[in-house]
Amino acid sequence: MSTKTGFVAVVGKPNAGKSSLLNWLMGEKLAMVSQKANATRKRSLLISMHQDNQIIFIDTPGLHEKEKLLNQFMLEEALKAIGDCDVILFLVPATGSTKSYEAFLKLNPKAPHLLLLTKTDLMSQDEILQAIEKYHDFQDRFISLIPISIKKGSDRAYLLGEIVKHLPEHPYLYDPEILTTDPMRELYREFIREAIFENISDEIPYCSDVLVEKVEESHNLEKVYATIIVEKQSQKGIIIGKGGAALQRIGKNARVLMEELCQKRVFLKLFVVVKPGWSQNKRALKELGYEIRG
Structure with missing residues (x-):
């Protein structure tokens, strides 16, 4: 039976909700979460199995200006993940503007990407629809636009299934029993x-x-x-x-x-x-x- 396996970079500005999303998708507390921006400093791999397919998530630091040497390292980590993956999840808070997404597009990502609107927990259905409408002019750039609410219990299996659709057919790269390559x-x-x-x-x-x-x-x-x-x-x-x-x-x-x-x-x-x-x-x-x- 053919299986799909691939690398999925989770990308966004600081505080977009990347680590919270990953912990929710993994069903385990593995990624560092903080209300403060720029808490994540290094790439890490988190391995999820979905219907006999292997998704290798790459957690990344937030895309930001490189002020200090450490910030330079963090930005390089995010850019490497964007360049080395099969699929990108770009996260942007639903209440924000499209500026961070436009900046991401200027990086000319080669891999296809899903646009995830995060932090919709306190938004009404009409407000979510308005947030989606803001990205109407970009609809030829992303493969899917999906609002996500971890607290309301968005459909985790649906999102994993959408990711798997765009992964290459390939044998597993890691033991299906492990959740992360980090020691x-x-x-x-x-x-x-x-x-x-x-x-x-x-x-x-x-x-x-x-x-x-x-x-x-x-x-x-x-x-x-x-x-x-x-x-x-x-x-x-x-x-x-x-x-x-x-x-x-x-x-x-x-x-x-x-x-x-x-x-x-x-x-x-x-x-x-x-x-x-x-x-x-x-x-x-x-x-x-x-x-x-x-």
Whole structure:
């Protein structure tokens, strides 16, 4: 029996809802979610099976201006995904303008794309129809336009089926039993980063990153040792908080996510260190897995 297998890049401006969509499609909490923009920094592969077909989703950072070296890396990650895939899902909030979509079209994507209107949860049917109408002049550019409401329970199987229609016939590229190619420590890292984004305000989450130093596994307990990296001493103080309260909140939130994923108890030990200017230093970025070309 022939099967379809292909890569599907999930693309959009920061805060378009890419990670939330992926977690919903996967039925598992695997992608980092935050209300703050530009939380996702690297590409990651999430593997979904649908009616004996294999969809390999590529989670990407949001399309944005490249201000710092780290932002440059993030933009390159998104552009690589657009160039290396079979199908693109372009996400745009239904309440927004068409500007981000027009900017995407200027990239001249070679792969066919589905246009997904996200964040329709609080919109009436008439408002959704008005949002769809805004894209009438672009209807020769996309293969489908689909409004999505995760909270209202849009038809997940329908969207997966629409994606599969445009994938090439090909044997599976990955074991159907696995959900992601990311190692467990990389997922743990993202959960800690998510906890920082959710518990620390202002710009500090953008000046921080996480290095998982060690993971010790046993039958019913996972021990995780990780270092939170910031750029200034004042940022370290805020991450730790008065009497260590902020760091405890970060650890608790991250541990809950880890335990849901690994289905066992987790002991999480967090350290905080200062590395001045790490987000503008190629060597420091490379140590964290962000390799800048050129």
